[in-house]
Amino acid sequence: xxxxxxxxxxxxxxxxxxxxxxxxxxxxxxxxxxxxERTMGALLGPTIVGGxxxxxxxxxxxxxxxxxxxxxxxxxxxxxxxxxxWSGDIGKQFAEAFAERxxxxxxxxxxxxxxxxxxxxxxxLDVMEQAGVEVRKYHPLRWYNLARMNNRTHRKLLIVDGxxxxxxxxxxxxxxxxxxxxxxHWRDSHYRIEGPAVAQMQAVAVDNWIKTTGQVxxxxxxxxxxxxxxxxxxxxxxxxxxxxxESMRLMYLLALTAAQKSVQLSISYFVPDEMxxxxxxDAAKRGVKIQIIVPGEHMDVDIxxxxxxxxxxxxxxxxxxxxxxxxxxxxxxxxIIDDLMVSVGSTNFDDRSFRMNDEANLNIYNxxxxxxxxxxxxxxxxHAHRITYEEWKNRPVYEKLKERVAGWLAPLL
Numbered sequence: 001x002x003x004x005x006x007x008x009x010x011x012x013x014x015x016x017x018x019x020x021x022x023x024x025x026x027x028x029x030x031x032x033x034x035x036x037e038r039t040m041g042a043l044l045g046p047t048i049v050g051g052x053x054x055x056x057x058x059x060x061x062x063x064x065x066x067x068x069x070x071x072x073x074x075x076x077x078x079x080x081x082x083x084x085x086w087s088g089d090i091g092k093q094f095a096e097a098f099a100e101r102x103x104x105x106x107x108x109x110x111x112x113x114x115x116x117x118x119x120x121x122x123x124x125l126d127v128m129e130q131a132g133v134e135v136r137k138y139h140p141l142r143w144y145n146l147a148r149m150n151n152r153t154h155r156k157l158l159i160v161d162g163x164x165x166x167x168x169x170x171x172x173x174x175x176x177x178x179x180x181x182x183x184x185h186w187r188d189s190h191y192r193i194e195g196p197a198v199a200q201m202q203a204v205a206v207d208n209w210i211k212t213t214g215q216v217x218x219x220x221x222x223x224x225x226x227x228x229x230x231x232x233x234x235x236x237x238x239x240x241x242x243x244x245x246e247s248m249r250l251m252y253l254l255a256l257t258a259a260q261k262s263v264q265l266s267i268s269y270f271v272p273d274e275m276x277x278x279x280x281x282d283a284a285k286r287g288v289k290i291q292i293i294v295p296g297e298h299m300d301v302d303i304x305x306x307x308x309x310x311x312x313x314x315x316x317x318x319x320x321x322x323x324x325x326x327x328x329x330x331x332x333x334x335x336i337i338d339d340l341m342v343s344v345g346s347t348n349f350d351d352r353s354f355r356m357n358d359e360a361n362l363n364i365y366n367x368x369x370x371x372x373x374x375x376x377x378x379x380x381x382x383h384a385h386r387i388t389y390e391e392w393k394n395r396p397v398y399e400k401l402k403e404r405v406a407g408w409l410a411p412l413l
Contacts, residue, residue, distance in 0.1 A: 025279070031258040031338045037365060039254065041235065044247050046203075048235045051228025052195030054364050056373065060177035063170055063190040064090060070160045070192075071097045076221035078108045079159040079205040081138075083116035083152060083346070084171025087124070091172050095124040099131035107221065108133040109209055113153045114140040116171070136212045138358075151241050154357035156190075156346045157205045162224045165193045165201040167236075167345050167362050169268065169333045180328050183298045187380070188331040189266075191344050191362055193234065196226045200236035204360050211242070233365040237343075240358040248347055248361070249354035252276070252335070259283050259337045264377045265292040266332035269301070269348035270308045271410050276349070277311060281318040289321075293332070293377070293384050296324035303406050304350075306399075309392070310407030316389040323384035336377060339370045351411050 029035040041048045057063045071078060071094075078101060085091060102108045110128060112120070114137040128135050138153040158166040168190030170176045178185030193201070206217045239248035256263060256279045263283060270292065272280070284290050292315075299305040312322055335343040345361030347353045364370070 025253055025257050027257050029258060030260040031255065031340055032260065033258075036254075036258050037233070040251070040363070044237070044251055044254075046200050046235050046237070048233050048363075048365060049196040049200075050233045051230065052193055052197045052232040052234045052364075053230030054232050054234065054362070054366075054369055055192040056376065057168070057190045057192060058376065059179045059188060060090070060170070060185070061179045063168070063188070064093075064177065066192055067158055067166055067190075068093060068097055070158070070164050070166070071101060074101050074106045074108075074160045076106060076161045077159075077217070078106060078161075079157070079202060079209070079217070079222070080109065081111040081153060081155050081157045081205050081208060082172060083113045083154045083156065084173050085112045085117045086119040086171070086173040087121040088174040090174060090177050091120065091124055094172055095127050098133050099127050102128070102132040109217065110135045111138055111153065111205075111209055111212060112136075113138045115152055119173075134213075136209075138208065138212055152357050153208060154346050154353065155204070155208070155238070155360040157201060157360055159198065159202045159205055162202050162220075162222050163194065163198060163226065165198040165236075167191055167193075167201065167360060169331050169346065175329070176331075183328045186329040186331045187325065187327070189334060189344065189376070193362060195229045195232070195234070197234040197236055197362070199223055199226055201360070201362070204236055204238040207238075208240075208358060231366065232369055235363050236360060237345075237363055238358070238360040239354075241356060246355070248359055249276070251343070251361075251363075252349075252354075253279055255335065255337055255341060255343065256280060256283055259288045261288060261338045262336075263288055263290045264334075264336040264374060265290075265349070266330070266334040266377060266380065267292060267294055267349045268329075268331040268333060269304050269350050269353075270294045271304060271350035272311065273351055273410075277315060280315060280320060284318040284320050290319075291321045291323065291377075291381070293323045293325055293330060293380055295330040296326045296385065298327075298329045300329050303409065306403045306406035307410045310403035311410075312387065312392050313389070316387065316392055322387045323381060324387060325380060325384045327383050330380075332380075334373065334377070336370055336373050339374060340367055341365055342370050342373050
């Protein structure tokens with residue numbers, strides 16, 4: 001009986017989500033065609049809105065000071081949702097900043113994942129809660145949550161006063177501090193946005209707060225009138241198994257299918273399914289230059305690296321360029337297409353992100369911003385080693401065996 005229950009629960013956890021898109025997606029337009037933005041806003045939603053300003057931040061030395069400055073400047077509300085929140089100096093700084101604002105009368109809501117915060121000291125929670133911060137954990141282990149224990153919030157969202165938003169790849173832990181100067185300090189990117197799209201980011205955060213607490217966060221402190229502050233068209237795109245689990249994957253597939261000239265992917269966990277690999281190969285065959293940067297030997301989850309490498313043969317044979325970042329763990333999650341569209345956020349290129357996790361991405365449609373991100377991508381390329389098809393094919397037999405076994409586990413990673 002116990003074994004049967006465990007098998008059923010595992011089955012529920014690894015098959016959660018909606019039907020998976022299996023049919024080929026026809027290429028009906030290029031990304032530069034206005035129809036692409038109409039489709040992204042109408043078929044997948046939410047609406048793409050203009051008047052935004054996006055600022056790219058690289059590594060902890062730029063990211064954390066900007067986030068903490070926004071928190072300390074809050075006047076009405078703070079919404080924070082994250083996966084990783086561990087003990088350490090940076091975790092303490094965030095806890096104290098949230099607590100100080102709560103004592104000043106700001107309504108502060110902190111939603112952290114139960115699994116991702118397992119290395120967080122209780123003292124940090126005490127500091128925040130005693131100051132009046134509302135802290136909740138997403139899907140804690142309870143008997144009524146067993147069928148959803150594999151559904152984690154992987155989102156990284158910070159919204160201050162409903163006017164300033166942050167998203168990207170960073171967690172709150174020592175690995176993300178510094179400037180990627182050594183293997184103990186990771187390479188990552190995060191993004192600050194102002195303008196009408198911040199309301200969409202707030203709505204994503206509020207949705208999970210409602211799911212967790214039943215409390216609706218509303219009013220001008222959360223959703224103020226937002227004026228245009230820049231020229232970036234943007235949308236904040238989200239997914240979860242409870243609603244739209246397939247939409248994030250479909251967003252990536254539609255964007256890749258519409259690519260006409262170039263695709264640059266900075267991906268920390270790259271384990272694409274068969275259909276996604278085929279979409280990449282089809283793009284390469286029609287002349288799209290595809291470059292992918294993934295972690296190298298400093299990868300934090302070795303089985304993911306091995307599973308990823310097991311899939312590279314057909315991609316490399318199609319002319320897709322794959323590079324391994326060498327100095328430290330590469331945790332970026334950025335997609336740039338045709339120097340026009342940039343998608344950034346928490347989503348990895350794997351089945352877990354596409355179907356099991358709660359994820360959120362910021363899509364920016366602006367040529368100048370996209371070109372600035374290409375510059376960053378090219379700088380990362382300077383610190384990466386290109387893997388040729390011959391190098392991949394001639395790797396040692398024992399590596400091939402380990403990678404094949406890891407490849408069988410790809411749907412579970």
